[in-house]
Amino acid sequence: MPAEPRVLGRDFEVLPETASVHWRPRVTEDRLRRLGRLWTLTTAAHVVPFLGAAGLLLWLNPLTVPVAVMCVAHAWIIPELYAQRGANVLRAHGRRAAEPERRALGLLGDLVGHDARDLLTATGLVVERGSLGTWLVGEAGALLLRRRRVYCYCVRVDMRLPGASELPSGDRVAHLLLALRADEHGFATVANLAFSGARWRLRRRMRAAMRPALDAAVKDLDTLSSGER
Amino acid sequence: MCKLIRMDHTGHSTLAEWTPDDPVAVQDAVAAFRTQLDRGYLAMVSTGPGHAEQVRELPVEAPLVILRLPIAGG
Numbered sequence: 001m002p003a004e005p006r007v008l009g010r011d012f013e014v015l016p017e018t019a020s021v022h023w024r025p026r027v028t029e030d031r032l033r034r035l036g037r038l039w040t041l042t043t044a045a046h047v048v049p050f051l052g053a054a055g056l057l058l059w060l061n062p063l064t065v066p067v068a069v070m071c072v073a074h075a076w077i078i079p080e081l082y083a084q085r086g087a088n089v090l091r092a093h094g095r096r097a098a099e100p101e102r103r104a105l106g107l108l109g110d111l112v113g114h115d116a117r118d119l120l121t122a123t124g125l126v127v128e129r130g131s132l133g134t135w136l137v138g139e140a141g142a143l144l145l146r147r148r149r150v151y152c153y154c155v156r157v158d159m160r161l162p163g164a165s166e167l168p169s170g171d172r173v174a175h176l177l178l179a180l181r182a183d184e185h186g187f188a189t190v191a192n193l194a195f196s197g198a199r200w201r202l203r204r205r206m207r208a209a210m211r212p213a214l215d216a217a218v219k220d221l222d223t224l225s226s227g228e229r
Numbered sequence: 230m231c232k233l234i235r236m237d238h239t240g241h242s243t244l245a246e247w248t249p250d251d252p253v254a255v256q257d258a259v260a261a262f263r264t265q266l267d268r269g270y271l272a273m274v275s276t277g278p279g280h281a282e283q284v285r286e287l288p289v290e291a292p293l294v295i296l297r298l299p300i301a302g303g
Contacts, residue, residue: 016271089303100239104236106240107240113278156300156303158298160301164298166238171237174236175236175298175300182273187300191302192302
């Protein structure tokens with residue numbers, strides 16, 4: 001029996017995958033702000049004691065310089081490791097045969113605009129404007145840019161499902177993009193937050209080939225911000 | 230011509246093509262659509278730039294219906 005014709009765009013449906021993380025509060029503007037502050041506090045809690053210890057050691061005895069230097073190095077390395085964890089969400093997971101990749105890229109290209117298509121070809125990432133900020137979507141993760149802060153989310157096609165591991169890279173991006181477009185807040189709820197911090201810190205840890213995509217996302221964010229003013 | 234496609238290891242496969250005024254083709258498309266939903270796929274339709282909508286019944290007027298797998302936190 002043919003389906004009843006339905007009118008699109010009238011019903012909003014929560015992303016069904018949110019049911020698998022029912023214990024998580026749905027991501028909202030307020031929750032994102034709180035998460036950002038929490039990450040800043042956590043970073044400070046890691047950095048300040050080491051810097052304090054370095055200062056104290058030097059004040060007590062200048063001969064402790066080597067130990068103080070090690071403390072400062074720790075204070076520098078820990079946030080860098082967190083940023084690296086954030087950058088890893090955009091890591092490519094290997095390409096499949098040429099023909100499936102070409103077909104997948106063609107479909108993804110149809111879903112995005114002309115500029116985004118060029119950027120996608122060059123970097124493997126898609127810039128997508130949302131209500132929470134500007135997103136940068138990769139194969140197994142996404143970045144959300146808000147002002148000077150970036151949120152790095154680890155999210156991908158559910159690998160427990162048959163056929164998921166055989167998807168071409170373009171299709172993996174398209175899966176995430178469609179889910180994001182359907183329910184942005186639900187998408188951020190399902191995804192695991194790997195890092196939140198300063199944009200500049202993340203940029204340094206990203207592969208050079210991917211940085212133009214981050215720059216494009218920042219440009220889009222700036223356009224969005226200037227439009228709101 | 231409307232299309233039902235599934236993202237899979239081939240890039241994507243076209244599962245059905247129909248025109249809204251062809252009831253037989255629509256019926257075949259609905260059957261293919263329901264089979265894929267039963268297999269765990271989710272159906273998505275673009276509803277404008279930057280927007281998509283999940284559908285549980287085949288929207289026969291939609292030019293392109295895309296089947297995707299569920300996502301999960303990595």
